[in-house]
Amino acid sequence: MDTKTVKDIAFLARIRVADDQLDSLAGELSAIIGWVEQLAEVYTEGVEPMTSVVEMALPRRDDEVTDGRCREDVLANAPDGTDDFYTVPKVVE
Amino acid sequence: MTSLLTNLSIAEARDGLRTGDFSSVELTRAHLDAIEGAADANAFITVTPEIALERAAASDERRSEGGTASSMDGIPIAVKDLFCTEGVLTTAASHILDGFVPTYESIVSAKLRDAGAVMVGKTNLDEFAMGSSNITSYYGPVRNPWGPKDGKDLVPGGSSGGSAAAVAGRLSLAAIGTDTGGSIRQPASFCGIVGMKPTYGRCSRWGIVAFASSLDQAGPMTRTVRDAAIMLGAMAGHDPKDSTSAPVEVPDFEAALTGDIRGLRVGIPSEYRIDGMAGEIDTLWQKGIQWLEAAGAETVEVSLPHTRYALATYYIVAPAEASSNLARYDGVRFGLRVAGETLDEMYRNTRGEGFGAEVRRRVLIGTYVLSAGYYDAYYLKAQKVRALIARDFHRAFETVDVILTPTAPSDAFAIGEKMDDPITMYLNDVFTVPTNLAGLPGISVPAGLSARGLPLGLQLIGRPFDEETVFRAAGALEEAAGFDARPDSGAGGR
Numbered sequence: 382m383d384t385k386t387v388k389d390i391a392f393l394a395r396i397r398v399a400d401d402q403l404d405s406l407a408g409e410l411s412a413i414i415g416w417v418e419q420l421a422e423v424y425t426e427g428v429e430p431m432t433s434v435v436e437m438a439l440p441r442r443d444d445e446v447t448d449g450r451c452r453e454d455v456l457a458n459a460p461d462g463t464d465d466f467y468t469v470p471k472v473v474e
Numbered sequence: 475m476t477s478l479l480t481n482l483s484i485a486e487a488r489d490g491l492r493t494g495d496f497s498s499v500e501l502t503r504a505h506l507d508a509i510e511g512a513a514d515a516n517a518f519i520t521v522t523p524e525i526a527l528e529r530a531a532a533s534d535e536r537r538s539e540g541g542t543a544s545s546m547d548g549i550p551i552a553v554k555d556l557f558c559t560e561g562v563l564t565t566a567a568s569h570i571l572d573g574f575v576p577t578y579e580s581i582v583s584a585k586l587r588d589a590g591a592v593m594v595g596k597t598n599l600d601e602f603a604m605g606s607s608n609i610t611s612y613y614g615p616v617r618n619p620w621g622p623k624d625g626k627d628l629v630p631g632g633s634s635g636g637s638a639a640a641v642a643g644r645l646s647l648a649a650i651g652t653d654t655g656g657s658i659r660q661p662a663s664f665c666g667i668v669g670m671k672p673t674y675g676r677c678s679r680w681g682i683v684a685f686a687s688s689l690d691q692a693g694p695m696t697r698t699v700r701d702a703a704i705m706l707g708a709m710a711g712h713d714p715k716d717s718t719s720a721p722v723e724v725p726d727f728e729a730a731l732t733g734d735i736r737g738l739r740v741g742i743p744s745e746y747r748i749d750g751m752a753g754e755i756d757t758l759w760q761k762g763i764q765w766l767e768a769a770g771a772e773t774v775e776v777s778l779p780h781t782r783y784a785l786a787t788y789y790i791v792a793p794a795e796a797s798s799n800l801a802r803y804d805g806v807r808f809g810l811r812v813a814g815e816t817l818d819e820m821y822r823n824t825r826g827e828g829f830g831a832e833v834r835r836r837v838l839i840g841t842y843v844l845s846a847g848y849y850d851a852y853y854l855k856a857q858k859v860r861a862l863i864a865r866d867f868h869r870a871f872e873t874v875d876v877i878l879t880p881t882a883p884s885d886a887f888a889i890g891e892k893m894d895d896p897i898t899m900y901l902n903d904v905f906t907v908p909t910n911l912a913g914l915p916g917i918s919v920p921a922g923l924s925a926r927g928l929p930l931g932l933q934l935i936g937r938p939f940d941e942e943t944v945f946r947a948a949g950a951l952e953e954a955a956g957f958d959a960r961p962d963s964g965a966g967g968r
Contacts, residue, residue, distance in 0.1 A: 390845070393841050394837050394838055395818065395822050396838070398826065409835060409895070410838060412897065413835070423862065430854055432857060434911075434913025435720060440717055454577035457577050458575065458576075458808035460808070460811035467806050469806055470816055
């Protein structure tokens, strides 16, 4: 993994990485990816990927409102809340 | 009196409370004093004396009014700071959750609260439960009460290191932990206590800060197997708010501790005899085999051929799920916000500053293995190997009832060791990770001391939703091991 790849991934993950850290991070991540690549030697032809360890169908419930009307609770931890809203930097020009 | 109270097991404290030998307030005060005396162990991120004394007084009142009390009623416990607690700071040991005070309670901690348990505080952990040493906490490392050794402070293991240190250091009678790849069992082994990871789906994950949703599971950390059985009984149960919580009855786990394991078939997986494993670990494992045989069990060699691929599988699956789960930390709705000119810049600044080095590494790995062009080669491949690992266990359990292995490849190491590269640290979980990948219950039981005089655990793994057999075998193992060593620094004081 080169520094450009790290930069691209960091952008996808929305994590700012200082330029002077890109090199060492590329080294660390490459080592981990190189290590997990040992899985390539496992024969997995015809094996179904395991997405859940619980052998049960996804439970369903009636489509009813069971929660809500707790605006204060929802907004209680907003780092920069104004009135009844979350605020973010301007996104519409 | 006070030091006697902090040495009790849950079962003993239950009896003492029932007979009126002491009150929950007295029991709770003794533990709050111990916590205050052991502040530099750094086992707690937040101590909650007001809540504790209020709940203890309420417990005493219930009892005096003749209410039928549960086994956990009035028992002081510590809560890993990964469980959301109503009105109490919840950090996941991360800078990015600065100031986060949930307006709701996790189901597991709510069940314990409703059973009368008394929360004394929130314990330290590796940031977002990512680690095996407690070194990645934003709030600083926890010191293992068994240290220092050779002049160096020891890690308590991780990620539930604060919980393990609190229980071992007599700062609480028990603690809740979570286990994604060994985070209950490995610190239990390092601190000489019992740690149980139940079957995936046994306990609700609702209200637990998510790390890897297909692996995370809450469980009890205690000083005896009986206590773990008692506590799990109060934590477990179906919860409609967690779609992966299993709609199965909660058995009386304590009743499973019959002490009788005659005829039990115990699997010994040869693949767990790994290169570079300390000789004393293997010796202890052989002792465990002999103990169980002497108690009437039959040991059988079993093969789990994909074991050697478990760690690599885990380090694709867990970061992938983490990168998705941690997307919610964006500086908008809770926690830290670092300003930026644009929305994207605010996200990047917040997450760049808010996540520590290990969390950042894992989110980036997860993002990479899920990204277009790499998904099949890494993530899909790992899910397939995971299926093979689970199949290995499934086949083994056709011939055996439980599997016995070491819990960790070493005893507790010094703070600062194994930091050369991330993979060295990851190897700590070599014996515990396969259980999570397969969703099985596993318990670590303190079984002996290393040459350096530090605790070592043995692990028992069971069939899905057969914690009863795991507890029964663990009870016999505990009895035979007769582990009665204690950290020489007493109540975690140094």
